[in-house]
Amino acid sequence: MCYKVYVKGQKFWDQTASDYAGGRTKGRKYILDPALFEIIGNVEGKKVLDIACGDGAITVFLAKKGAICTGIDYSSKLIDIGKNKAKELGLSINFKVMDARNMEAIRNEVLDLIVISLLLPHLSSKADIESVIKQCALLLHKGGRLIISEPHPAFDFYMRNKLRIGDFEYFRSGLPYDFTMNIDGKKLSSIAYHWTLQDYYSAIVNNNFQIDKIIEPRPLDISKGLDRKWYKDRSSYPSYIIFDCIKK
């Protein structure tokens, strides 16, 4: 029998950091990343912050395109992976261990673009989501962009298939669910939280941003030949949602 081990918060990410060696998941590679990079567009010479950057995959991509990048994450193990990647590639990226709920240490930055990818369901309260977005508004210049990409709250695979307690209830903000990763044959779980589209919308517009675009990306055609079932499933509902927001 395979028991799940629950690990909370930053320790979970430190203990699962080795999983990143396997590269991007199919969802990231064939759905989220291409759409995210397309909407981000040209970043040459732009000052960019990647919040909850994980192993720095997005940060490194943007630095390769000429952005002046800072990547923050509260997992020191993941930040180390990012630092090593940047070193190997000869990229100068400012990777820092930092909790997104308190970015006081970089308060003096004036940024062009902030990216938040797959962070918000790992925050356990609406107040934390509001606080992260409020700080983004302080860090960006007027007209600067905040791009948030998250699992689609109405359709996400985890919510539908991996709920820990009871049934999925879309309107229950903060509904906890299992977030499980397989590490060396063991299941390691953390708790993530379901937030509604209205929660995201309110946190964005109440904190000095307007939403310019919403994108529900589809899988790339090339992924059809790789795994037909996966492609068919992921083509029938939106796995992710991207908010392109402008600082007012």
Ligand SMILES: C[S@@+](CC[C@H](N)C(=O)[O-])C[C@H]1O[C@@H](n2cnc3c(N)ncnc32)[C@H](O)[C@@H]1O
């Ligand atoms: C699903 S991963 C996403 C990583 C990366 N953004 C990407 O899209 O590949 C979630 C990340 O959020 C980070 N994280 C969760 N809560 C955080 C917090 N309060 N402050 C900073 N990082 C946090 C984790 O350490 C992990 O790297």
